[in-house]
Amino acid sequence: MSQSPRANAERLWQSLRSMSDIGATPAGGVTRLTLTKLDGEARDLFVGWAKEAGCTIRIDPFGNIFARREGRRPDLPPVVIGSHLDTQPAGGNYDGVYGVLAALEVVRALNDAQLDTERSIEVVSWTNEEGARFQPPMLGSGVFTGVFSLDFGLSLTDKEGIRLGDALSDIGYAGTDHIAATSIHAALEVHIEQGPVLEKEAIDIGVVTGAQGQRRYEIQLTGQSAHAGTTPLDYRADAALGLARSIEAVRRIGIAQGEAARATVGYVSLSPNSPNVVAGGAVFSVEFRHVENNTLDIMEEALLKEIQQIADDTKLEHSVERIIDYAPISFDSRMVDLVEQTAKQYQYSYKRMVSGAGHDACYLSRVTPTAMIFIPCVDGISHNEAEQIYPNWAEAGANVLLGAALAKANDVEK
Amino acid sequence: MSQSPRANAERLWQSLRSMSDIGATPAGGVTRLTLTKLDGEARDLFVGWAKEAGCTIRIDPFGNIFARREGRRPDLPPVVIGSHLDTQPAGGNYDGVYGVLAALEVVRALNDAQLDTERSIEVVSWTNEEGARFQPPMLGSGVFTGVFSLDFGLSLTDKEGIRLGDALSDIGYAGTDHIAATSIHAALEVHIEQGPVLEKEAIDIGVVTGAQGQRRYEIQLTGQSAHAGTTPLDYRADAALGLARSIEAVRRIGIAQGEAARATVGYVSLSPNSPNVVAGGAVFSVEFRHVENNTLDIMEEALLKEIQQIADDTKLEHSVERIIDYAPISFDSRMVDLVEQTAKQYQYSYKRMVSGAGHDACYLSRVTPTAMIFIPCVDGISHNEAEQIYPNWAEAGANVLLGAALAKANDVEK
Numbered sequence: 162m163s164q165s166p167r168a169n170a171e172r173l174w175q176s177l178r179s180m181s182d183i184g185a186t187p188a189g190g191v192t193r194l195t196l197t198k199l200d201g202e203a204r205d206l207f208v209g210w211a212k213e214a215g216c217t218i219r220i221d222p223f224g225n226i227f228a229r230r231e232g233r234r235p236d237l238p239p240v241v242i243g244s245h246l247d248t249q250p251a252g253g254n255y256d257g258v259y260g261v262l263a264a265l266e267v268v269r270a271l272n273d274a275q276l277d278t279e280r281s282i283e284v285v286s287w288t289n290e291e292g293a294r295f296q297p298p299m300l301g302s303g304v305f306t307g308v309f310s311l312d313f314g315l316s317l318t319d320k321e322g323i324r325l326g327d328a329l330s331d332i333g334y335a336g337t338d339h340i341a342a343t344s345i346h347a348a349l350e351v352h353i354e355q356g357p358v359l360e361k362e363a364i365d366i367g368v369v370t371g372a373q374g375q376r377r378y379e380i381q382l383t384g385q386s387a388h389a390g391t392t393p394l395d396y397r398a399d400a401a402l403g404l405a406r407s408i409e410a411v412r413r414i415g416i417a418q419g420e421a422a423r424a425t426v427g428y429v430s431l432s433p434n435s436p437n438v439v440a441g442g443a444v445f446s447v448e449f450r451h452v453e454n455n456t457l458d459i460m461e462e463a464l465l466k467e468i469q470q471i472a473d474d475t476k477l478e479h480s481v482e483r484i485i486d487y488a489p490i491s492f493d494s495r496m497v498d499l500v501e502q503t504a505k506q507y508q509y510s511y512k513r514m515v516s517g518a519g520h521d522a523c524y525l526s527r528v529t530p531t532a533m534i535f536i537p538c539v540d541g542i543s544h545n546e547a548e549q550i551y552p553n554w555a556e557a558g559a560n561v562l563l564g565a566a567l568a569k570a571n572d573v574e575k
Numbered sequence: 576m577s578q579s580p581r582a583n584a585e586r587l588w589q590s591l592r593s594m595s596d597i598g599a600t601p602a603g604g605v606t607r608l609t610l611t612k613l614d615g616e617a618r619d620l621f622v623g624w625a626k627e628a629g630c631t632i633r634i635d636p637f638g639n640i641f642a643r644r645e646g647r648r649p650d651l652p653p654v655v656i657g658s659h660l661d662t663q664p665a666g667g668n669y670d671g672v673y674g675v676l677a678a679l680e681v682v683r684a685l686n687d688a689q690l691d692t693e694r695s696i697e698v699v700s701w702t703n704e705e706g707a708r709f710q711p712p713m714l715g716s717g718v719f720t721g722v723f724s725l726d727f728g729l730s731l732t733d734k735e736g737i738r739l740g741d742a743l744s745d746i747g748y749a750g751t752d753h754i755a756a757t758s759i760h761a762a763l764e765v766h767i768e769q770g771p772v773l774e775k776e777a778i779d780i781g782v783v784t785g786a787q788g789q790r791r792y793e794i795q796l797t798g799q800s801a802h803a804g805t806t807p808l809d810y811r812a813d814a815a816l817g818l819a820r821s822i823e824a825v826r827r828i829g830i831a832q833g834e835a836a837r838a839t840v841g842y843v844s845l846s847p848n849s850p851n852v853v854a855g856g857a858v859f860s861v862e863f864r865h866v867e868n869n870t871l872d873i874m875e876e877a878l879l880k881e882i883q884q885i886a887d888d889t890k891l892e893h894s895v896e897r898i899i900d901y902a903p904i905s906f907d908s909r910m911v912d913l914v915e916q917t918a919k920q921y922q923y924s925y926k927r928m929v930s931g932a933g934h935d936a937c938y939l940s941r942v943t944p945t946a947m948i949f950i951p952c953v954d955g956i957s958h959n960e961a962e963q964i965y966p967n968w969a970e971a972g973a974n975v976l977l978g979a980a981l982a983k984a985n986d987v988e989k
Binding site: 358 | 768769770771772775787789791799801802803804805806807808809810813815816818819820821822823826829830834836837838839840841842843845847848849850851852853854860862864930931932933954955956957958959
């Protein structure tokens with residue numbers, strides 16, 4: 162397929178650079194929280210570029226921006242591609258932004274190639290993906306797909322008590338356009354991996370087959386605080402020891418489920434947490450992620466059993482509470498196949514993988530065939546000013562997005 | 576020795592109860608920080624009782640109180656017995672207080688038995704043993720024995736900036752008597768064990784052979800903070816895992832040195848300490864205690880080796896800093912033998928043991944033959960409002976103190 166259109170890598174990189182100026186931090190990152198003045202500026206820049214590229218702009222009541230490149234058959238459900246422009250505080254230059262600007266580059270490249278499509282292509286920027294200013298995350302795509310009601314979303318407040326709906330009006334992005342989530346032909350999102358796998362394995366493209374489910378637990382171990390000098394080891398009911406064994410057990414449970422499993426103890430708290438007192442209590446988090454709910458069940462069962470055994474062995478009381486339970490998501494298999502074939506077509510190395518983080522595409526997958534494309538990021542670092550990618554990585558992701566979007570936009574037979 | 580005088584258990588218990596009223600907390604404990612108004616009241620009560628028992632009161636410039644029961648030969652160095660009246664915040668009714676009032680009971684019991692002694696007996700209450708309001712602990716005995724200068728001690732300030740010397744004057748206990756640390760014949764202190772051993776083994780008396788040395792370390796492990804969802808287990812440099820293995824290693828190092836060794840991780844801090852972030856850093860304390868300095872050397876060497884290995888295995892950077900190094904103390908062997916013989920004489924079960932905590936007797940042992948007597952406490956709980964002993968336990972300790980003090984007070988041949 163020597164006729165495959167290609168993204169203009171230099172233009173894409175320049176657009177990323179220009180967008181990075183809005184909210185740039187001295188350390189080279191960006192702070193552009195959702196619905197702030199800076200977010201407004203970023204939206205304006207994107208909208209300006211999209212108009213220059215010939216797109217029609219629509220904005221829905223939650224501030225999601227749709228930039229439409231009209232197809233030959235405007236009556237057919239469009240192909241939606243995009244991501245988000247908001248960032249974490251002291252965040253990076255690519256998380257979300259790359260997905261929006263790569264989608265814009267699809268439009269620009271199709272224009273360059275003077276290629277019309279049967280279906281329209283809509284480049285979308287979702288409101289408040291990060292959830293840093295207003296909780297929960299992935300709110301724009303969540304409201305769009307009916308996971309959350311519009312009223313719920315608009316009524317959320319930030320730490321300073323500012324209503325999301327008011328912040329949206331203040332930057333001029335409280336739209337009135339109705340865009341039906343039920344009439345989308347397909348959705349694609351390209352994103353940095355936010356993990357180390359692609360870079361370490363020197364692979365160009367991650368073919369994302371779904372997103373991990375997640376279960377989080379809060380575990381309490383209760384022993385007896387005791388004098389570190391007077392209490393022999395055998396007489397102790399030491400919550401720190403129970404904690405240590407639990408951390409090892411959590412890792413063991415993760416390893417037992419193979420490369421796709423995640424098992425993390427990221428939060429710990431001892432009491433009284435004093436160097437010369439044997440800890441009488443420990444509270445810690447356990448987080449499991451896997452793409453199969455059945456595997457999460459197995460991990461949970463193993464956790465309960467291991468914690469019971471550890472508590473018995475160390476003379477501790479214990480409690481385990483599950484506080485988060487997100488089901489895994491599997492993307493549409495034909496969409497996943499399409500991404501894989503497109504990577505092959507552009508002669509990129511690729512690997513099927515599961516997203517460990519949540520993305521707008523996860524909610525989109527509830528209403529339309531959806532898939533995601535990952536590109537590497539340096540050292541897997543994200544949500545951090547040190548987030549970094551290279552222009553050729555950005556180009557590869559944009560090309561695969563372009564090829565896959567083009568295929569879906571011309572897919573009118575089914 | 577059917578003529579052995581005996582403590583009046585009921586009187587001792589009543590005195591303990593009365594003293595507990597001063598600073599009593601609703602939960603049944605006591606808060607009587609050193610040199611507060613409440614400490615002044617406790618001192619006044621003790622001084623009143625001592626005077627009633629015929630003692631002469633002297634107070635040194637650091638507020639240490641000496642209540643002297645004159646012997647037949649006032650020129651001979653006296654026998655010093657006692658402990659401290661100050662408590663921890665929300666502390667117990669017996670830590671320190673029991674040692675002072677058991678010593679007072681020795682005087683009262685000798686009075687009852689109309690027994691004169693060759694040497695004088697001085698009941699002492701040391702200022703600021705706890706170190707809760709003014710750091711460091713064991714300050715009164717430390718100044719008395721020349722470990723700290725008087726000026727250093729008086730110039731210390733509490734959290735509110737109040738000078739120790741001023742607090743001492745305010746409660747009327749800035750004395751002017753000079754009591755020479757160099758002319759004491761022997762010193763004895765009875766104290767609750769503050770550990771679980773005697774109670775669990777149903778032993779009446781702990782014959783304390785010395786006090787453990789203590790070394791404390793601050794250890795830092797540094798890995799890489801990472802997304803808990805996107806970062807496979809194999810790619811992690813997880814400081815929580817290093818922490819877990821270190822806690823197990825510290826316990827292993829302690830167990831390898833037998834029953835007398837203590838090894839504790841009581842303080843831990845992860846960063847960023849967030850449930851969905853792999854920990855990039857861990858800081859934690861390691862505390863070793865043992866009665867042999869050589870053993871502490873072996874434990875330290877093992878610690879350095881284990882931490883190095885753990886850091887290598889888990890891909891972490893590490894640093895180990897020794898922040899406390901107190902040498903072990905061995906009490907005078909003839910004094911220890913005397914305590915043992917006296918316990919036998921009163922037909923109490925006993926066990927030689929090492930103190931895991933610091934006591935005024937540790938500093939006294941620098942200037943005079945010294946020993947300590949332990950009695951059990953419920954569940955080993957101390958520095959806590961739940962601290963508890965029983966009247967018969969209190970009686971046993973007072974009897975052994977009485978017998979040993981009497982022997983030393985009549986020991987004029989050497």
